Amino acid sequence: MSARVGHGPWGVPIALFILGAWAGHLVWLLSNEGPSWSSPLAWLHILVQGYLCTGLFITGHDAMHGTVSRRRWLNNAVGTAACFLFAGLSYHRLVVNHRAHHADPTSESDPDFSTRTQSFWPWLGTFMVRYATVIQFSVMALKFNILWWLGVEQWRIWLFWVVPAVLGTFQLFYFGTYVPHRRPETPEMAPHHARTLPRNHWVAMLSCYFFSYHWEHHESPSTPWWALWRMKDARASVTDARPAA
Template sequence: MVPEPTPHPASPDPWGVVLALAVLGAWGGHLAWLLAGPALPWASPLPWLHVVLQMWLSTGLFITGHDAMHGTVSRDRRVNAAVGRVACFLFAGLSYRRLGVNHRAHHEDPTGEHDPDFSTRTQAFWPWFGTFMVRYTTWPQLMVMALKFNALLWLGVPQARILAFWVLPSLLATVQLFYFGTYQPHRRPDTPRMAPHHARSLSRNHPWALLSCFFFGYHWEHHASPGTPWWRLWRVKDARR
């Protein structure tokens, strides 16, 4: 059983499973088309637009796993955990249980000495990102990703396509999630508006909040109401105003 990182609503939104499956399906369907579909002209913007779309869907994949950690995907704990495990595994071979433990520690002590996401050594973006990746990357995860890569090669997918449409969007999504979900919200110095969660938030702009990181940039609101799923954070933002 994965420990709940924060209190979750007694009755999660019934749209939770529907939207989770929609994100999973869009991510998988678009990736399958990119890997096995027609050749795309690299001299045109089209393939790069697909890379950006796949990056955004990969971000949504992780956000789905994150919401499962908060118990907001399904009323049924087994369904909730199953969706979370699948989303985290597909995103980067991540351990749902390990992420749940670390995420609970983050919510209990944001930017404190027991926060696994925070860097007390540096606030510079890339060194902090490097520290973050070292903390979260494991040998089993690397083995899973290597097996996935080789399985795609065995199925006949050209290596260039795997790198361009699977590896690159996943890496870009990792940077995107770190920037909007860790660095930008929690970097120091703290300001009075960050209290009591040591978290800042994007300015109110719902379309940009969705496109940038599935509303995860409304991060003060997420810490204030961790039982609110990503598709309802805009309401918490409006209520705060």
């Protein structure tokens, strides 16, 4: 397929836009000018913030593949900031584990995969145990207390910071790990042991920033998230061009 897109001028601006949208929306939500917990709009803002949290990790993930910027220091700086802001995650540790995932997906050595169970909740539990650390929880606790010390009401911290982060975690795991890699495998998943979302681009964007086009991601890890739809279209055109058996 010829739809691969590597480094380009859009990587850094798109990454900074997501970081800025996440931070700006969160600051407003945590302020006294933000919606009250009883407002119906509060729940809409929680969903929006959860989606922006997902975007934070997607940005960090692109940095792990070096697709944010050609300048390594800038690429890694954006990735480190995005992963830290998302949930106090270690960017370096994520890079090591993600390389292992791409090296042999769905194998015993894949830190993202559960070979013992294909059930959602046990797999999620295994996933969290492998990635969560005492340092991460300590960082998150420190962030919480800093926000409280700055005068942010506790209910706002829980509702507009903690809950969206949890929603983002579920969204990433479901669309980026569980659905793409769960068994039984089908012929279309070869050779990457990954399936792709059979929906239109709008659904893919809203579900997980095109990350649900997971076969395409494994086929071309150097293609940034915002160009995976081109990979999907290119794959579809090749399939349609094949003569019927």
